[in-house]
Amino acid sequence: MTGMDGSPRFNSLGFAKAPAETRVVVAMSGGVDSSVVAAMLAREGYDVVGVTLQLYDHGAALAKKGACCAGRDIHDARRVAEKMGFAHYVLDYESRFREAVIDEFADQYLAGYTPIPCIRCNQSVKFRDLLATAKELDADCLATGHYVRRVEGSAGAELHRAADAARDQSYFLFATTQEQLDFLRFPLGGHGSKAEVRGMAAELGLAIADKPDSQDICFVPQGRYADVIEKLRPGAAEPGEIVHLDGRTLGAHDGIIHYTIGQRRGLGLGGGETGGEPLFVVKLEPETRRVIVGPRGALAVRRVALREVNWIGPGALKDAPEGGWEAKAKLRSTRPAIEARILPSPEGATVELLSPEEGVAPGQACVFYDGERVLGGGWITRG
Missing domain, CATH: 2.30.30 (SH3 type barrels.)
Structure with missing residues (x-):
């Protein structure tokens, strides 16, 4: 596929071939965002394969609203595939999800941490296991409904914040490796508000256009995480x-x-x-x-220790200049990023904050930014 001057002409996903020759596996949760991605790509003529993951016994979750992985969502994803005329598969990842996400969630809380299972799910089940499955299906890429941008930089693919700051999900994708990023695509990252995406769903004729956003962690009904932990680890609390x-x-x-x-x-x-x-x-x-417990002033910290650091910035983390990498650090999903220096350490990295931050909890993520670009991040540990 070439342009008028004979040079390669890239399709909307960055491949130098026709959409019909480009196979895309789309991770479909059954929600509005991933449904729009799949339907949009199908309408553009891509060879779309929709995949929905059964992550736990969804029969027990049919009546639970506000979760991303319930049986109703599997049904909704299938309906989108049927309407748009592409293949759709449901994969049983229940055992993988329990081992990689749910068990760790319970164990971390018992160890005094405050985990973020959605990041672990992206890191393991979705961007490791599902991505491997996509490659087995001879896909050219794996597309998701995340609000984040993949930008081709001078040294390869880069991860950037979404165009709509209010919808940006880059904090939850810090653990994406360079190899994964090369294979991933995020078609919604450059779009505006959720209202715009819902409008796209309506224009595509999707019945889920008005479906509410998921609010809870998918396996934690009504946000009652303590109940889940006590069920998983009886008597441990x-x-x-x-x-x-x-x-x-x-x-x-x-x-x-x-x-x-x-x-x-x-x-x-x-x-x-x-x-x-x-x-x-x-x-x-x-x-x-x-x-x-103590007064509010006791919450302020200026140094944060990290483990399992993922670096997708320029060069290598260990090659930090004297004084460390200059970046902005986001220590909670709801907090703004603040000026910091990132220093490599034997365990991962140490973050020196230029101004104190409160409520820094072990088990949460610290994500590094250079402007709009995500440089990576790590898991906050107990010093």
């Missing part, structure tokens, strides 16, 4: 003490799984014990089963 930084024992708790760093509400402490000062969770000690 042991009671303990709530202790002030100054050593005073202020009360008792029913298990550290009910707490996270920065938490203020739900401590169950009366004004008599605290002297009236607002107290926050500043540390969790799984070994002693203690929840450590």
Whole structure:
């Protein structure tokens, strides 16, 4: 496929061949975003293969709304494929999902961490296992409905924030490797608001155009994660003490799984014990089963230790210039990125923040940015 001057002419996914000769596996959750991606590419003439993952016993989830992986979503994805005339498969990834995501989720909470299972799911089940399946199907690429941009840079594919900052999901994709990024495509990353995408769904005639966004972690009904952990690890959530930084024992708790760093509400402490000062969770000690609380000022940190660091920036992380890589660091999905220096360490990296940040919780992700580009990131550990 060439242009008027004989040079290669690339299709919308960046391949120098006709859409009909380009096989695209689309990860279809049954939601609006991935459905629009699949339908849009099918209309453009691509050889689309839709794949929906059964990640747990979806029969028990049929009545649960606000989740991305329920049986209803599998049905919705199949309907889109039937309407647009492309193949659709449901793959049973239940055992992989339990081992890579659910079990770790429970174990991390019991160890005093605050995990983000959606990142682990992208990192393992979707961008490792499903991507391998796409290659086995002789696909040219794997497309998803994530709001993030893949940009061809001078040294290869780069990961960038979405055009719509309000929809940007780059924080949740920091663990994407360079090899994975070369194979992935994110057709919605350059689009505007969710309203625009819903409009595209309506224009394509998709019945899911008005379907609500998923809100919960898919295997955690109504956000009640403690219930899930207690079901997975019966008796593992042991009671303990709530202790002030100054050593005073202020009360008792029913298990550290009910707490996270920065938490203020739900401590169950009366004004008599605290002297009236607002107290926050500043540390969790799984070994002693203690929840450590203190004033808000005790939450501020300037150095953050990371493990399992993924670097997709220029050069290599270990080749950082003197003083470290200059970047902006995002330490929670809901917080803005702040100025920082990234220094390689034997465990992964140390992040030096130019201004203190509160509520930095082990188990959360720290993601590095250079402007709109994602440089990588790592998992926050306990120093």
